[in-house]
Amino acid sequence: MNNFSILSKTINGTVIFMPKGYVNDLGAENLEHACEEFLSKGLKNVVINFSEIQYINSIGASIFTGIVQKIAEHDSMLCFTNMKKVHSDVFEMLGITRHVKVFKEEKDAVNFLNESD
Amino acid sequence: MVEKKDITRLLFSISSLADLGQEVTSAKSFNDRMKTALYVVTGMFSVPKAALLVYNSNQQRLELLTHKGFKDTAWTNIHVKAKHIKSFSKNEPYSLSKIKTNSFYNPDTAALEKFHTKTFIPLFAKDEFVGAICLGKRLSRPSYLQSEKNVLKVVANHIAITLHNSSLFRRLTNKVNENKKLYEDMRHIYHDTIQAFAAAIDAKDRYTRNHSYRVAKYAVAIARELGWKEKDIETIDVAGLLHDIGKIIIDSGVINKGTKLSLSEMSEIKRHPQVSYDILSKIRFPWRDLVHFVRHHHERMDGMGYPDALQGEELSDGVKILAIADAFDAMTTDRPYRRKLSLAEALHEVKNCLGTQFDSRISNVFFRVLQKEINGETKKAQILPHFALDKGFDPTVITTLLETITAELSA
Numbered sequence A: 001m002n003n004f005s006i007l008s009k010t011i012n013g014t015v016i017f018m019p020k021g022y023v024n025d026l027g028a029e030n031l032e033h034a035c036e037e038f039l040s041k042g043l044k045n046v047v048i049n050f051s052e053i054q055y056i057n058s059i060g061a062s063i064f065t066g067i068v069q070k071i072a073e074h075d076s077m078l079c080f081t082n083m084k085k086v087h088s089d090v091f092e093m094l095g096i097t098r099h100v101k102v103f104k105e106e107k108d109a110v111n112f113l114n115e116s117d
Numbered sequence B: 001m002v003e004k005k006d007i008t009r010l011l012f013s014i015s016s017l018a019d020l021g022q023e024v025t026s027a028k029s030f031n032d033r034m035k036t037a038l039y040v041v042t043g044m045f046s047v048p049k050a051a052l053l054v055y056n057s058n059q060q061r062l063e064l065l066t067h068k069g070f071k072d073t074a075w076t077n078i079h080v081k082a083k084h085i086k087s088f089s090k091n092e093p094y095s096l097s098k099i100k101t102n103s104f105y106n107p108d109t110a111a112l113e114k115f116h117t118k119t120f121i122p123l124f125a126k127d128e129f130v131g132a133i134c135l136g137k138r139l140s141r142p143s144y145l146q147s148e149k150n151v152l153k154v155v156a157n158h159i160a161i162t163l164h165n166s167s168l169f170r171r172l173t174n175k176v177n178e179n180k181k182l183y184e185d186m187r188h189i190y191h192d193t194i195q196a197f198a199a200a201i202d203a204k205d206r207y208t209r210n211h212s213y214r215v216a217k218y219a220v221a222i223a224r225e226l227g228w229k230e231k232d233i234e235t236i237d238v239a240g241l242l243h244d245i246g247k248i249i250i251d252s253g254v255i256n257k258g259t260k261l262s263l264s265e266m267s268e269i270k271r272h273p274q275v276s277y278d279i280l281s282k283i284r285f286p287w288r289d290l291v292h293f294v295r296h297h298h299e300r301m302d303g304m305g306y307p308d309a310l311q312g313e314e315l316s317d318g319v320k321i322l323a324i325a326d327a328f329d330a331m332t333t334d335r336p337y338r339r340k341l342s343l344a345e346a347l348h349e350v351k352n353c354l355g356t357q358f359d360s361r362i363s364n365v366f367f368r369v370l371q372k373e374i375n376g377e378t379k380k381a382q383i384l385p386h387f388a389l390d391k392g393f394d395p396t397v398i399t400t401l402l403e404t405i406t407a408e409l410s411a
């Protein structure tokens, strides 16, 4: 759990999470809880910036699966940015990216969300 | 042909299985271990909603152990009688529509639907019903590929055994003794899966079908003759099965090329031990020396090998074993650019390369194993079966040859 932390900021009603470190145990569930808390406030757009994520294993993938589900239930929008190829390959295989908008850079996602509002 | 997506799936499955092995035996509390196990499964197959149930045989019902993606207030225990248990296939995934046709399904089991179950897996440790996994809808495709079902079965077996060995289960079933044997079975299951992955690696190279499988067998036979401990033998076995995993990212056109390779193609192929190492070192395997053996399987005694040009005693025994097992199988199978050597020719070749490519002491052990197999002194021959059906194969010729070589070596 010491290997994982989350930074977050809000820009125009969009929350941007930047998880840092290893997404490989139940400690990473904090990211799911943070998303839930944000959604429960009625806010809609979530961006997750992957640039500081070192490693994602199956447990991490499960947590992201949970986040995708929560976002869908709240009829909200989820964007992933700055993904490494290994991560996007795995997420694509798992069908996770099918439910998410993927952008190269964080600012691309923020622009997209601003325009679509 | 192996596709990129299959490779991603393969590696993700291997590493997830390693995660599972690590998690279920970790020092965490039982509940955390089971919750983590459920997360591994749901992550492997991208299932947002799932539950792990334990069977209370005193009450004849499935109870909720841990879950993910919904509120447990929706849960009601499911009654399952002995006659229903008999009808289940062990650790086999059932679709909801199929489970509905089973006589155990009734209004009471509708809890499964409330829990958004799409796939139901009855968990058995040996013959004992211990619980079930309920998986909801997947984020990817709705059904499971056959290969995914196989992996799912391994995972279910793993979880079933952990559950069976827990004190919770013993309390629910009035059992006292832990069954050590089951844990051993679990290692076999894990090992079988790795063997299946090895087959996928070999499929990339049409000339080396079953290469990894044979390298593992040869290496194990040598290590056993050297008196290695079981745990270390297991390490070299898995190293044999996975040593060429790096080849899956190398262009198969290069691997299967029938003509002489260019310098750049050569260096492309030479990357594979490093790539194997990079892939495997990310996986939390229970075998410490595995990645070291894999990385160095193309090193040579004279320092002309790769990737690190190790020399002489810088090569560990495991590396020396894997190097000879690998090269020997390469010599004795057809390659795109040459036909295979006969056993006698290959033994000559090994002899000629002693001290330069191969270590003499380890090679000697290899010769000894082969001789013992010819004499019928081993429980099960590992090397000989690959040659016994060859045209012109004559055990007496090989025996004479081995005697000559060993005499020369000791002189």
Ligand SMILES: [Fe+2]
Pocket (backbone or CB within 6 Å): B243, B244, B272, B297, B298, B326
């Ligand atoms: Fe190799």
